[in-house]
Amino acid sequence: MSEQCNQSCNTCQEACSERKEEKPDFSAAPHELSHIKKVIGVISGKGGVGKSLVTSMLAVSMNREGHRTAILDADLTGPSIPKMFGIKEKAQANEIGLFPVKSKTGIEIMSINLLLENDTDPVIWRGPLIAGTVKQFWTDVIWQDIDYMFIDMPPGTGDVPLTVFQSIKVDGIVIVTSPRSWSR
């Protein structure tokens, strides 16, 4: 142990044998009224490969099997989930939190499209604001009694997937790939 040890390894440069690596914890607790059993992220390396379709199909299948199912649409600049389910209404909120909108068959959905006045309004926000909003979809939305939540991600490894994986304890991921659509 260093003679100047102040028990704070994070701010110390010494390579001593007593060194303890303290990993920062970015995890975020869901809303206190939420009960979510399993969270599955749906990701891909490139765009347009079918993530939103796979997310929706997985949710529909699990819902048909009788599980209470939710979709968190984390693709803020290309939200397609409400459209896929034909949802026109907007999400409601009160002083306690935000309420997801139910699809016709009962899948609970939260998406930026359910909060914008106009569905077609562009979301031109910088990374931290986008990632912060996705985090709020986890912390401020009241997800009551969900067996399976599927998170539809934007493509790649940008701010949103990093924030989701740092702040939400996901139980599994589905990686969607597709062959490129042209040939020589």
Ligand SMILES: Nc1ncnc2c1ncn2[C@@H]1O[C@H](COP(=O)(O)OP(=O)(O)OP(=O)(O)O)[C@@H](O)[C@H]1O
């Ligand atoms: N297996 C498939 N076969 C044929 N077409 C498909 C398949 N999966 C998705 N598509 C079509 O490809 C297009 C893109 O699909 P989708 O929106 O699900 O991709 P995405 O990965 O979510 O895209 P983005 O990265 O923009 O969010 C849609 O028009 C969809 O209907």
Ligand SMILES: [Mg+2]
């Ligand atoms: Mg998509």
